[in-house]
Amino acid sequence: MDLLQLLSFGEHGWGAALLKAAGMTVLLTLSALVVGALVGSAVAAAKLSRRRIFRYIGDVYSILFRGIPELLVIYLFYFGGATVMGAIHHWFGGEGFVDTPPFLVGALAVGLISASYQAEVYRGAYLAVAKGELEAALAIGMTWGMRIRRVLIPQVWRYALPGLGNVWQMTLKDSALISVIGLVELMRASQVAAGSSRQYFTFYIVGGACYLILTGLSGRLFNIAETRVQRTQRRNPNA
Amino acid sequence: MNQSIETALSVSNICKSFGSVQVLKGISLDAHRGDVISILGASGSGKSTFLRCINLLESPDEGRIVLDGEVIEMKHNANGRLLPSNTRQVEAMRSKLGMVFQSFNLWSHMTVLQNIIEGPLRVLKRSRAECIEEAEQLLHKVGLFDRRDYYPAHLSGGQQQRVAIARALAMNPQVMLFDEPTSALDPELVGEVLRVMRSLAEEGRTMLVVTHEMGFARHVSNRVVFMAQGVIDAQGTPDELFEGLPTERFRQFVASHNQRAND
């Protein structure tokens, strides 16, 4: 079969399967990024806390998730999750092995890894925010919630954007590791296609190209977002 | 009773230490409606700290603040520190005290107009149309109507400070607090900000102004307070101070300023 046939969307081609898998990769990465954003900002807040115990917890988090190989974290979550769910299942009188949903485990595991990197990005961004602007918000009588929503988050966001672009790319690539627990995302689909057609080299090249397209496109989006945000900072408004 | 209506702001016995250094050693000051009080003093004498204690950006260790007849509730916590006990009241009080900072502190992600309407819109919860209309009047007043859609980074220091004054005015504050509003400006930009401040004084705004501008203290304010080493060393009308030179410290301060002006 030639390449066009292999990649066709017809009955014998792998096009549709790969496209669907690419969609899954994007979905997984997005979910992981959201998990990472929530946990990551909490970790950043802990690291910036005045209380020593919170700083300690934040540091331990970083050490754990950045010091253990990603693959191992995924296995820990997958099998750990299975054990916990099995125990709950048996508690309620169920029997046999309980499967953990791979998407959930994947989003959580990759998300928590992503959180450890996002935490650094948010921490740096917070430190870059001009403290006088927060003080002005305090002085005008804003409540805590308003200060966070109206001043802190927009500013942190602005400084965090370039760093988040990098984290997104890392998270996108980390999502390939979830193939080991059977979620059919881009990596896994490439493997399956390669195995069934015995066209290993072809399909891994195609898989690689798909990742490049995804990282390239998302990089573009981040660049656009950054220029928009930086517009407020350039000295000449018409430049 | 009449006294409390006439007095816009009354602070008494403000004390503040940073670590073992006592920066404010019991400062009391009353501002009547329409008073323009210049606060002078050498660098490090505690002027900024005093101003920041008034709107509780710093918590004083001791003291009492009464704004518009309302006593700000403060309590000693378990460690013996004096802390405001009613956050709502503090927020409401801050919204009635317009603060203008040396470094402007405009919100850099918002345009000039957005900076000015933010307070009345979010804190005072007034309608957007009303806020915009008033903001535009204020922009005319400070001479920056044509810059309403600029971001702060695109303005000169003098323009930024005039926006900051408009932002404070938009809250229609009882008292305006200025902390060296012209000290971060290039000399040629000082005049435009002082002109705006003078016009506020002439309208009868109550103002507390920490400044190194002797001209403003002498000719615009109706009272001058001279701080030295955490206490009020001398106070009175501009004439009483600048003609009378009541204390040795104030004499030296004026002499060193004249010296600098002549250099």
Ligand SMILES: Nc1ncnc2c1ncn2[C@@H]1O[C@H](COP(=O)(O)OP(=O)(O)OP(=O)(O)O)[C@@H](O)[C@H]1O
């Ligand atoms: N947050 C702080 N922590 C520790 N010390 C402080 C703090 N803020 C001010 N100080 C100290 O308190 C003293 C008074 O400072 P303050 O800023 O009130 O002086 P100032 O009269 O406003 O001086 P300047 O004219 O230079 O602005 C200084 O010695 C300063 O170092």
Ligand SMILES: [Mg+2]
């Ligand atoms: Mg100062």
